[in-house]
Amino acid sequence: MNKKTFVVLGFAAALTSGVVFAAPVHNNNVTEDEVLAAQQAWGAALLQISQDYTEGGLEKATATATAVLDQAYGYAHGPVLFKPTLTSGDTTFRTTQEGALAYFVGGNPDFPDSGFALKGWQEYHFENAAIYINGNMALTMGNVMLTNADGDVTTVDKTWGFKKDDQGDLRIILHHSSLPFSAD
Amino acid sequence: MNKKTFVVLGFAAALTSGVVFAAPVHNNNVTEDEVLAAQQAWGAALLQISQDYTEGGLEKATATATAVLDQAYGYAHGPVLFKPTLTSGDTTFRTTQEGALAYFVGGNPDFPDSGFALKGWQEYHFENAAIYINGNMALTMGNVMLTNADGDVTTVDKTWGFKKDDQGDLRIILHHSSLPFSAD
Amino acid sequence: MNKKTFVVLGFAAALTSGVVFAAPVHNNNVTEDEVLAAQQAWGAALLQISQDYTEGGLEKATATATAVLDQAYGYAHGPVLFKPTLTSGDTTFRTTQEGALAYFVGGNPDFPDSGFALKGWQEYHFENAAIYINGNMALTMGNVMLTNADGDVTTVDKTWGFKKDDQGDLRIILHHSSLPFSAD
Amino acid sequence: MNKKTFVVLGFAAALTSGVVFAAPVHNNNVTEDEVLAAQQAWGAALLQISQDYTEGGLEKATATATAVLDQAYGYAHGPVLFKPTLTSGDTTFRTTQEGALAYFVGGNPDFPDSGFALKGWQEYHFENAAIYINGNMALTMGNVMLTNADGDVTTVDKTWGFKKDDQGDLRIILHHSSLPFSAD
Numbered sequence: 106m107n108k109k110t111f112v113v114l115g116f117a118a119a120l121t122s123g124v125v126f127a128a129p130v131h132n133n134n135v136t137e138d139e140v141l142a143a144q145q146a147w148g149a150a151l152l153q154i155s156q157d158y159t160e161g162g163l164e165k166a167t168a169t170a171t172a173v174l175d176q177a178y179g180y181a182h183g184p185v186l187f188k189p190t191l192t193s194g195d196t197t198f199r200t201t202q203e204g205a206l207a208y209f210v211g212g213n214p215d216f217p218d219s220g221f222a223l224k225g226w227q228e229y230h231f232e233n234a235a236i237y238i239n240g241n242m243a244l245t246m247g248n249v250m251l252t253n254a255d256g257d258v259t260t261v262d263k264t265w266g267f268k269k270d271d272q273g274d275l276r277i278i279l280h281h282s283s284l285p286f287s288a289d
Numbered sequence: 290m291n292k293k294t295f296v297v298l299g300f301a302a303a304l305t306s307g308v309v310f311a312a313p314v315h316n317n318n319v320t321e322d323e324v325l326a327a328q329q330a331w332g333a334a335l336l337q338i339s340q341d342y343t344e345g346g347l348e349k350a351t352a353t354a355t356a357v358l359d360q361a362y363g364y365a366h367g368p369v370l371f372k373p374t375l376t377s378g379d380t381t382f383r384t385t386q387e388g389a390l391a392y393f394v395g396g397n398p399d400f401p402d403s404g405f406a407l408k409g410w411q412e413y414h415f416e417n418a419a420i421y422i423n424g425n426m427a428l429t430m431g432n433v434m435l436t437n438a439d440g441d442v443t444t445v446d447k448t449w450g451f452k453k454d455d456q457g458d459l460r461i462i463l464h465h466s467s468l469p470f471s472a473d
Numbered sequence: 474m475n476k477k478t479f480v481v482l483g484f485a486a487a488l489t490s491g492v493v494f495a496a497p498v499h500n501n502n503v504t505e506d507e508v509l510a511a512q513q514a515w516g517a518a519l520l521q522i523s524q525d526y527t528e529g530g531l532e533k534a535t536a537t538a539t540a541v542l543d544q545a546y547g548y549a550h551g552p553v554l555f556k557p558t559l560t561s562g563d564t565t566f567r568t569t570q571e572g573a574l575a576y577f578v579g580g581n582p583d584f585p586d587s588g589f590a591l592k593g594w595q596e597y598h599f600e601n602a603a604i605y606i607n608g609n610m611a612l613t614m615g616n617v618m619l620t621n622a623d624g625d626v627t628t629v630d631k632t633w634g635f636k637k638d639d640q641g642d643l644r645i646i647l648h649h650s651s652l653p654f655s656a657d
Numbered sequence: 658m659n660k661k662t663f664v665v666l667g668f669a670a671a672l673t674s675g676v677v678f679a680a681p682v683h684n685n686n687v688t689e690d691e692v693l694a695a696q697q698a699w700g701a702a703l704l705q706i707s708q709d710y711t712e713g714g715l716e717k718a719t720a721t722a723t724a725v726l727d728q729a730y731g732y733a734h735g736p737v738l739f740k741p742t743l744t745s746g747d748t749t750f751r752t753t754q755e756g757a758l759a760y761f762v763g764g765n766p767d768f769p770d771s772g773f774a775l776k777g778w779q780e781y782h783f784e785n786a787a788i789y790i791n792g793n794m795a796l797t798m799g800n801v802m803l804t805n806a807d808g809d810v811t812t813v814d815k816t817w818g819f820k821k822d823d824q825g826d827l828r829i830i831l832h833h834s835s836l837p838f839s840a841d
Contacts (some may be wrong), residue, residue: 129752131735131830133316134424155445162652172421182823183683183762184603186527186614189628196330196612197630198602219376233312234566235552237634239648240318240792244634244647246566259535262556262565263634264649266605266612271734271823278605279612281632283651286561289747313568314644315551333534360783364638367499368787370798372814381814382786382798386498387754418750419736419816421830424792425606426829428818430738446740446749448816448833450789450796455639462499462789465795465816467835472747494798496785502792503687519839601680610791615680 135243135269140236143267143275144245148229151251152207155223163223165213170209170222174202179268179276188263190282191221215225225254241269244279260285319453320426324420327451327459328429331361332413335435338393338406347396347407354393354406358386363452363460373406374445374466409438425453428463444469476537503611503637511635511643512613515545516597519619522577522590531580531591538577538590541568547636547644558629558650559589593622609637612647628653687795687821688712692788693825695819698779700730702804706761706774713763715775724759724773730822731828742813742834743773744816777806793821796831812837 106255152174156168178185180202187199189208196216207213211220233247249263266279296344311366320368334357362369364386371383373392381399391397395404418429450463495531518541526534539655540628548570556565557576564584574582601615617631634647689833702725710718730737732754739751741760748768751757759765763772801815818831 128419128429129418129736130321131420132321132422134422137314137316184605184631184681186603186605186612188602188614188632189653191654191656193656197616197653232492234553234556235312235568236314237552237554238314238316238318239610239636242607242610244554245312246556246647246649248565262649262651264554264556264647266634266647268607278632279614279632281614281630281649281651283556283630283649284557284654285565286652288559288561307836313552343690368497368789370787370789370796370816372786372798372816372835375838377840381800381837384787418740419752421736423794423820426791426794428738429797430740430831432749432798446833446835447706448738448740448831450831451819452791456736463798463816465798465814465833465835466834467740467814469749469836470743472743472745496787498689498788500689500789500790502790505682505684574737604682606682606684606686613680646681 122126122140133241133269135238135241135267135275136224137236137238138242139269139275140238140243140245140267142232143177143277144233147265147277148231148249150177152226155224156188158210158220158223159225162208163220166220166223167206167210167212172207174205175210176274177277178202178205178280179270179278180205182276184272185277186266186279186281187219187277187279188283190284192218217223226251227254227256228252241273243267249282290330308426317425317453317457319422319425319451319459320421323453323459324427324429325421327361327462327473328415328417328449331449331461332415332433334361336410339408339410342394342407343409345393350388350404350407351394351396353441354390355449358389358393360458361418361461362389362464363454363462364389366454366460369461370450370465371461372465374468376402378442379434411435411438412433412441426462427451427459433466440472478589487517487553498646501609501637501641503606503609503635503643504591505604505606505611507637507643508606508613508635509609511545512601512633512644513600515633515645516599516617518545519590519597520594523592523594525593526578526588529579535574535578538574542573542577543652544642545645546570546573546648547646548573550644553645554634554649555601555645555646556651557589558652560586594619595622595624596620611635611643617650649656659814685793685821685825687790687793687827689788689790689795691821691827692790692795692797692819695829696783696785696817699817699829700727700774700783700801703774703779703781704778707776707778710762710772710775711777715762715772718772718775719758719762719764720782722758726757726761729829730754730757731822731830732757734822736829737832738818738828739829739832741773742833742836744770748816767828778803779806780804794830795819795827801834 154169157169164190184200190230208224211218230250237244244266246264251259261282264281267275268278338353341353370382371450390400391400393406395402414434421428428450430448435443445466451459452462502610503536522537552568575584576586577590579586598618605612612634614632619627630651632649636646668721682749706721709721736752760769760770761774763770782802796818798816813834816833818825822832
């Protein structure tokens with residue numbers, strides 16, 4: 106160890122006579138890569154529901170959407186803060202899984218939805234404006250562009266909150282989606 | 290995108306037609322490298338106090354120890370859970386900075402300490418048994434070996450808890466040190 | 474201690490021969506009361522900017538808005554995920570304090586805003602749909618109703634993310650606001 | 658709302674024309690009560706293992722100790738930072754459940770333990786020096802006094818780290834126990 110270059114005030118400086126041995130490390134924190142993968146998986150899942158609707162009808166699409174909600178959202182552990190793009194009035198917020206499923210595939214008389222995921226989505230594209238990672242949570246905000254079967258692109262402003270669960274999987278616990286503001 | 294290989298149930302799978310643009314990322318989480326650097330800095334600071342005592346006497350050592358406590362420990366934000374190696378009885382736990390300073394450099398009539406950091410420490414060495422990282426906190430447990438001026442090595446069992454503050458610096462908020470158990 | 478009623482498997486059960494002495498407690502977690510107070514303070518601050526604009530003009534309103542951003546938002550520590558109600562296009566997301574200030578009081582040639590906080594707001598009202606608290610962060614989603622000088626009420630869908638800093642103050646690190654979806 | 662008493666700089670001040678409606682709240686944070694209950698449960702579990710050993714022999718004690726480790730410790734999710742009171746040398750740190758079980762009930766040829774929980778413990782008593790709560794983790798430091806069948810009291814310096822899991826149960830992820838320092 107070279108004591109001459111040692112600076113007490115630089116607490117985080119790496120100076121050492123000590124050697125660090127490898128130790129098992131347990132790390133619960135979210136990484137940026139996990140966040141980006143979770144976004145991609147959300148997009149892929151949306152396209153899958155659309156494809157399953159085309160190929161297998163509402164029953165198949167509903168099964169797929171249910172699986173997506175089970176796996177990708179945190180409804181099993183409590184309310185999810187979900188404001189879908191096209192909701193309004195008394196059913197604006199979908200804090201239960203039933204409400205979320207209704208939004209994606211429709212068919213629930215308690216909700217006015219026609220099924221957002223049934224619109225034949227073909228492509229998705231993300232442009233994150235910023236990402237905030239804090240412990241086992243991560244927040245993202247940005248644009249999502251979705252392309253339908255006619256090639257029309259819908260752009261939405263989207264915020265997601267993810268939480269890593271005990272198994273190490275990210276789950277969506279917040280999702281606020283809105284159409285861009287138009288002064289018209 | 291290759292829909293053929295797409296699997297809905299693999300939520301975290303990276304599948305994509307989407308391209309992710311670079312976005313500013315704010316990440317408050319502790320990393321393993323930061324933890325290892327903080328351990329090294331603690332060892333280096335201990336040696337510095339010893340050296341300052343030799344070269345500049347108690348006054349200089351006290352100034353250095355105070356700086357180390359200000360920078361490396363979290364006393365400014367509340368009690369620190371500190372059980373030093375050689376304390377016992379009513380002054381076992383040093384939850385205030387005054388008690389921690391007394392342990393390192395002695396000279397406080399309210400504490401029986403002779404000054405742990407004044408013992409002419411020359412080298413330090415860490416062997417972590419395990420590291421646990423969770424959000425803005427990290428915990429380590431393992432052995433620390435300290436070598437004094439005579440070349441004698443003291444081994445202690447040591448647990449640290451670190452918390453990253455708003456400025457991104459790790460601070461010790463837990464420190465339990467004990468001599469190895471001996472059945473004698 | 475009554476061993477007869479003791480149940481090992483009920484780990485969290487409070488059974489005891491032990492007495493717990495009061496100990497200093499350091500708690501960094503966000504509480505629901507803090508979240509509700511922070512929402513109210515945001516509403517009050519918006520009204521204050523409006524009032525200061527009426528009474529003291531743009532200069533006074535800008536000074537107040539700057540103070541609000543300094544105190545209530547987390548721009549000092551990195552990007553804030555802010556999508557204001559009335560933004561669109563290239564300036565949809567205001568991840569810097571400059572962009573946020575422009576939205577509230579206008580007057581910045583780099584942003585097209587006329588000043589959302591200058592609209593003579595008289596009252597605010599919150600209806601949370603759900604609150605999610607996790608460590609030093611809290612998320613809220615719900616409606617905010619704002620009443621202007623003419624008594625007209627604007628309702629928005631609003632999501633906030635708060636983070637408690639080292640001083641124990643909540644700061645907004647996420648803010649997504651959007652007008653209700655209309656099928657028209 | 659009384660604008661006269663409104664202070665912008667008091668961000669957290671509760672001032673309002675707004676009324677907050679009840680909303681579902683999801684809160685993952687550890688509370689002080691949960692921490693104290695978990696400590697008591699640990700003490701109660703230790704006594705239960707002792708009692709089961711007396712009444713049912715090693716087999717019953719081992720079954721109970723296994724249940725306690727399954728429920729109260731976090732070994733299922735990774736290494737636990739565990740330094741028991743009476744360990745030393747190569748088996749000082751028990752980062753695996755096998756090592757922890759050996760410490761409590763002995764009988765494992767890979768560990769030199771005679772079974773700490775088999776010592777006929779009758780009473781336990783905690784005196785916390787300080788508690789640190791941060792998100793889904795809590796740390797405690799203080800003394801634990803254990804009374805055996807002869808009425809002899811053993812005092813140890815004990816540090817615990819708890820993490821709340823997805824089911825809302827606290828699990829021990831750090832445990833450093835040591836006999837008080839003696840200058841003799």
